[in-house]
């Protein structure tokens with residue numbers, strides 16, 4: 061009997077691709093088999109940490125007295141919903157002819173954890189190898205299998221994954237129960253979720269505290285150009301309208317002396333390639349994609365079309381070994397709107413100095429998101445895929461383009477006691493800024509260029525000469541309250557969480573920000589599904605419920621400091637520079653402190669909903685919810701009451717986003733004071749690929765279920 065290798069992919073679609081390349085063709089239930097390989101798949105996590113009740117009977121009931129729950133060692137359990145797939149894998153791993161296991165899950169911290177827990181639970185103890193690839197093209201897969209890594213190299217990543225999940229368990233389970241029991245309201249908190257929500261609510265606080273005001277600025281027309289009145293280095297802000305009118309009448313039809321004309325050549329280097337967060341930001345601003353949508357579409361471009369490299373990266377750089385592949389990556393874009401430029405770059409060469417972009421030390425697990433060598437066939441992409449791909453291709457070509465070079469001219473004039481300044485630019489080499497002309501229209505219009513000045517004009521002006529002033533205008537500028545976060549600006553805020561911290565030492569530690577690039581989209585979606593925030597057009601608006609949660613959550617959990625430091629320590633654990641045990645014991649200490657703070661609080665839960673319905677039983681405010689069938693639910697926010705009414709009026713069918721296909725999943729969840737709630741959740745199932753999504757929907761539904769019956 062010849063021996064075979066077992067390949068474990070993260071999901072079915074990826075498994076099918078791997079099987080194709082490995083020549084495995086025989087499709088079985090839950091796996092695909094060939095002469096040398098057996099390929100199977102997880103569906104995201106198949107194994108998770110056991111619920112509190114697993115550790116002690118006292119934890120079965122939600123109560124303040126049983127907190128904090130700090131089992132010394134957390135245990136893994138096979139997840140109920142996907143048990144069948146786990147059993148298939150476990151059975152295959154017992155086969156005598158399978159001698160090696162190859163981990164081929166997502167090449168990152170979470171993917172490592174998905175595989176290791178399955179392996180652990182299935183009791184495998186033979187050889188383990190790791191497939192680590194940054195693109196899904198046939199050649200990259202073949203290359204990856206030809207150079208399989210020893211799994212021991214990824215031990216640190218596995219430890220970091222375990223530390224991440226344990227930290228989330230200790231903090232999330234305890235704080236959620238503490239808040240819920242203490243305030244008699246369904247309040248869930250988490251290590252990453254709560255500080256993110258706090259960013260959003262504090263912006264709302266700032267807006268409410270904002271007092272509107274306005275000022276005036278003055279601009280004078282000189283025919284050939286116009287200039288603004290300055291005070292030092294900045295445009296003068298005049299507080300009263302009267303004063304502004306006086307200045308206008310003093311300047312108008314007067315003349316001004318040119319005191320200086322300075323021209324300097326300026327260079328603007330191309331931007332760096334995309335990492336996930338930057339791409340999510342741009343896609344939100346330019347294409348109005350949510351962070352989650354960007355990640356989903358990107359995943360398709362990576363897995364199905366194979367035309368971009370690994371998505372969940374936090375690097376904006378490439379390594380030296382990628383440089384020789386640049387021409388073939390450009391050739392792959394030949395039959396697209398960028399073909400004219402890329403063909404030229406292949407033939408005549410592109411930017412020589414790529415030093416900024418090729419930085420070995422700034423690539424850890426994966427390089428920046430760039431096109432692969434797989435030729436792009438635009439007709440195979442849907443509209444969203446094409447739009448997102450265009451951003452990536454555009455950025456890649458820009459990175460390879462020359463600097464934008466221009467002359468910047470500053471003309472300074474004086475009249476009476478006033479100084480006027482005019483800035484203008486004369487383009488000399490558009491360089492990377494030219495590339496956008498090839499992009500689709502929606503991307504093109506996002507580009508804002510400076511005002512250009514005719515080159516000949518400046519030559520006609522001389523220092524010391526006088527120019528007549530024409531029309532002078534005062535412009536009223538209203539100071540607006542700080543804008544709410546969009547997904548784009550929230551992603552920045554999460555990434556640069558250090559900005560909100562005063563201590564400079566901690567600031568340095570917070571470089572990693574809140575959450576990881578791979579999880580930020582999920583956090584935003586979770587806040588929405590928990591009804592802590594809502595989308596209003598492009599903006600994210602906290603609900604009274606969310607604001608109340610932040611008011612009641614311990615300060616320590618809201619500040620980006622703690623979570624940022626934890627995130628940094630997780631990275632250190634994956635690099636073998638911090639210890640799992642020390643980290644977890646610190647987490648337990650902090651959990652104790654968090655629970656103690658909540659227990660001692662004298663506050664009470666009282667969100668203020670404008671025009672909210674009052675609960676007929678306990679007179680608490682009721683919160684409005686819309687379910688997947690478009691029905692409006694009014695939920696009493698007092699947990700011990702939990703009264704709910706369903707309005708008979710349904711929303712229009714179109715308002716419901718996904719078609720509901722029959723797939724009943726029954727889950728049980730324990731809510732509040734030991735009431736057993738049976739949840740029936742209809743989930744959406746289109747194709748097999750979406751199975752993971754369905755599972756996720758059901759899993760999350762534990763927190764947003766609708767009562768069907770009590771037992």
Ligand SMILES: [Zn+2]
Nearest residue numbers: 675678696701
């Ligand atoms: Zn009530």
